[in-house]
Amino acid sequence: MTDLRFTPGQAVDVRNAIRGGSWRVAAYRYKNMSKWMSSVIAFGLGNPILNLIAFGLGIGALVDKNTGGHGIAGVGYLQFVAPALLAAAAIQGIVDEVTGPVLDGFIWDEYFFAQAATSLNHKQIINGIMIVASGRGLFTSILYGGVLVGFGAIPLASLLPLILVGVVSSTAWAALVFSWTSRLTDANSVFDIIHRFVMMPMFLFSGTFYPLSSSPIYLQWIGWISPLWHATELGRALTIGTQIPAWLLVVHVLYFVIMFVVGLALTYPVFKRRLFS
């Protein structure tokens, strides 16, 4: 049993305390994440390997055989689906970072309220979570891209553009999902709702496995509003050289910028209300 050496008010430098809080929240999240990092890595590697086996050796071989060796859009099937698979993995993986931690922060352990009692402000807490989410998008994209290159599914030159698209698309998507999860007061069915009714249709109907134009017109709208389709189109344009008009390229980029800005703009006031009102 000891007494404290205690000089009230002397330990904290206020300027340090109120600046750079986002990075400290991110560092805390990474520390937390390190507890289950092995499963993040296992999923990050296992997912592309299984997909490569399925789409490369399975469906890909069948499609390539039936297209007389021309594949789709002038490339082999695996090369055609590779940008979509990488973007899908990044978009799916990042959802974990803006669902579980947010439910934990507001509902389960309510840790956001502990953070709010410090010199952090609501934007720093949000930005810290977004930094980690982006990091997860980057990590997933690097692992996925590395496996694709390693298996010869994409040329090395395509790696960087695909990683970039993976990070941008997944981060924008995370901001939008965050604006929804930040409003939740009840954790029931959250994961079912997002995976069954959002992620699964997105994965199936965003031109992931075939050009969106091949699907019936009444299903194409799902692709138009889906981040996965925009990411896939960007990825294909940057890697296998599919021709898209310049204005559409701008639309794809703007789509993600707007999604990111709107997502955060909708999230900030909710955190402020729940933590500081």
Added chain:
Amino acid sequence: MNDAPMIKAVGLTKRFGDFVAVDGIDFEVRKGESFGLLGPNGAGKSTTMKMISAVSQRSDGELEILGKDPNKKGPEIRAHLGVVPQKDLLDRELKTWENLYVYGRFFGLSKKYLKPKVEELLAFAQLEDKRNSKVDEMSGGMQRRLAIARGLVNEPEILLLDEPTTGLDPQARHILWDRLFRLKENGVTIVITTHYMDEAEQLCDRIIVMDAGKIMAEGSPAELIKTYASKEVLEVRFGTDRNEETAPRLANLAERIEVLPDRILLYTENGEATLEKVIASGLSPITSLVRRASLEDVFLRLTGRTLVD
């Protein structure tokens, strides 16, 4: 010596829609003081505490904490506060020491500062043996001590404790009181909310008694007891159905009486002498007890209700 109050509230008000949780209260907390907010559940103590913690915006009135307006300078103020909320809000994924460390990092404290500080706090909270345990592996009392240690990591100017011992067993409460008393001795300014009178009497230099969002009385525990109660209290029981009918016969034997469903309280300067008078008047209580008057009696006098209804 700077005599400016650490906390100054004038007409402090908090509304939630039409409901007024805190209704225009005035108080000041001085440096090194242990200040208590006493009242039953729903009195407005925790809402007041949240405003003092700079996490809840006031609806009306003025509030200054460390000379600053919390509505405008929340992060700056919170940098110098230590908050121990009603729920512990510990991270269950992290170990005990990690909980202290990451919390310190939120204040921008360096690793060099935090490394010895964490060990010092673990020793202070008597949790050295639990250094590498996860939160769920510790008892409620230990978790509470960890929450208090966490609130001290930034060496705050004011330590705010919201119901610090609610839900703890008597032994855990006494260990906690000992720790808090040591902080008080070290000159830490402490603000504490509680609905336990003994806790307020043990720890607080000065108290405001709150009910329905208003301050009913203010003073040191001794002053409040002296003003609103008597030196001693005689508690007598005649059986639930007989207390009410017996009360008129006791009215002249004490300065004041309170009739509760299960007992009658007689406020007097000498409990034993009053008990003798009760027996001499021909009444035979089933049980009797003479005790020192407490803040519970003050609250009863002020509101007509007990603290824990």
